[in-house]
Amino acid sequence: MNDSFIPTAIGWLLALAVFIFVIVVIVRSIRIIPQATAGVVERLGRYHKTLEPGLNLLVPFIDRVRPLIDMREQVVSFPPQPVITEDNLVVSIDTVVYFQVTDARAATYEIRNYLGAVEQLTTTTLRNVVGGLNLEEALTSRDEINGQLRIVLDEATGKWGIRVSRVELKAIDPPLSIQDSMEKQMRAERDRRAVILTAEGTKQSAILTAEGARQAEILRAEGDKQAAVLRAQGEAEAIETVFNAIHVGGVDDKLLAYQYLQTLPKVADSPSSKLWIIPSELTEALKGIGGAFAGRGGPDFAGPGGASTPGASGAAPVARRARDSAAAAAASAASAEAEAAAIAAAGMAEDSGSTPAAQHPAPPSPETT
Numbered sequence: 001m002n003d004s005f006i007p008t009a010i011g012w013l014l015a016l017a018v019f020i021f022v023i024v025v026i027v028r029s030i031r032i033i034p035q036a037t038a039g040v041v042e043r044l045g046r047y048h049k050t051l052e053p054g055l056n057l058l059v060p061f062i063d064r065v066r067p068l069i070d071m072r073e074q075v076v077s078f079p080p081q082p083v084i085t086e087d088n089l090v091v092s093i094d095t096v097v098y099f100q101v102t103d104a105r106a107a108t109y110e111i112r113n114y115l116g117a118v119e120q121l122t123t124t125t126l127r128n129v130v131g132g133l134n135l136e137e138a139l140t141s142r143d144e145i146n147g148q149l150r151i152v153l154d155e156a157t158g159k160w161g162i163r164v165s166r167v168e169l170k171a172i173d174p175p176l177s178i179q180d181s182m183e184k185q186m187r188a189e190r191d192r193r194a195v196i197l198t199a200e201g202t203k204q205s206a207i208l209t210a211e212g213a214r215q216a217e218i219l220r221a222e223g224d225k226q227a228a229v230l231r232a233q234g235e236a237e238a239i240e241t242v243f244n245a246i247h248v249g250g251v252d253d254k255l256l257a258y259q260y261l262q263t264l265p266k267v268a269d270s271p272s273s274k275l276w277i278i279p280s281e282l283t284e285a286l287k288g289i290g291g292a293f294a295g296r297g298g299p300d301f302a303g304p305g306g307a308s309t310p311g312a313s314g315a316a317p318v319a320r321r322a323r324d325s326a327a328a329a330a331a332s333a334a335s336a337e338a339e340a341a342a343i344a345a346a347g348m349a350e351d352s353g354s355t356p357a358a359q360h361p362a363p364p365s366p367e368t369t
Helices: 002-029 104-109 114-130 135-140 142-160 176-249 253-268 281-301 312-352
Strands: 030-033 037-043 046-051 054-057 063-065 073-084 090-101 162-173
Touching (some): 090 114, 104 142, 114 162, 142 162
Antiparallel strands (some): 030 054, 037 063, 090 162
């Protein structure tokens, strides 16, 4: 029984070894590649083919698959690199590179570490491009720098099976002293703009204020003009009305003389009147008033034949007093006219510095009736 057990055990072991070998062969013959990746197959140490995504069959123990390569677009941010500009300023620049592996075979055999190669190539190209620009141009010409970097990197990495799609400058940091100077410059520029805007506002305000004052003065002058025109029209109408009333009413010398006597106190009562002249017509008016009173007393108080009526003895003193008053008023007017003429002549002599050749003679005093 023992003799039969040993061959049986050996048979089972051999069967188990064959089964395990078959399983290993099957496993090594089948390789599943994920989407967006690629695998490079080496047969006996040489490149054989590139595995596409999906199920792939291999020759076990002869074919070897290298590490899978990601075929998606990758974004790599490189650490800050010191770069010297054309005006000898050291700036720190951070770059971001967008690239994609297009050929797994070239990325595997043409370059040992394509990621490090892209980083070093980006640094050297960035120094060449920024070295020809000053700080102001480097800060304001990012699109131009990005375009030049992308062109250079794309040409250099083409043989590596890599396509560089974009290169971006993430940050450009000048030295702290330059940053302080730039901040002061920007602050001064903002202050200048604020002062200019304030001055413009003040200018516009002054212009609008002056324009408003001008319009107000124009409107005020227009109002004064209209008021003066209306006032002149009213005075003209009043004068025309008085003139028509005088001509229609048939005014005689007696009424005019009475108006003269009423106007003289108003002329003399003005505080600005230092010298006033009595018209020569006043004496004639006073003569007319005296004559009127004299003529009025004859017919009223004398009877026929020159005999006095019974009431004449009482009315005669009244008429006499009226005549005396008129005569006194005429004498006073004549005297005042003579004094006014003398004063006027003396003033003209003082102004001319010589004695006047002739003075206006004083009019004779009116006769007393």
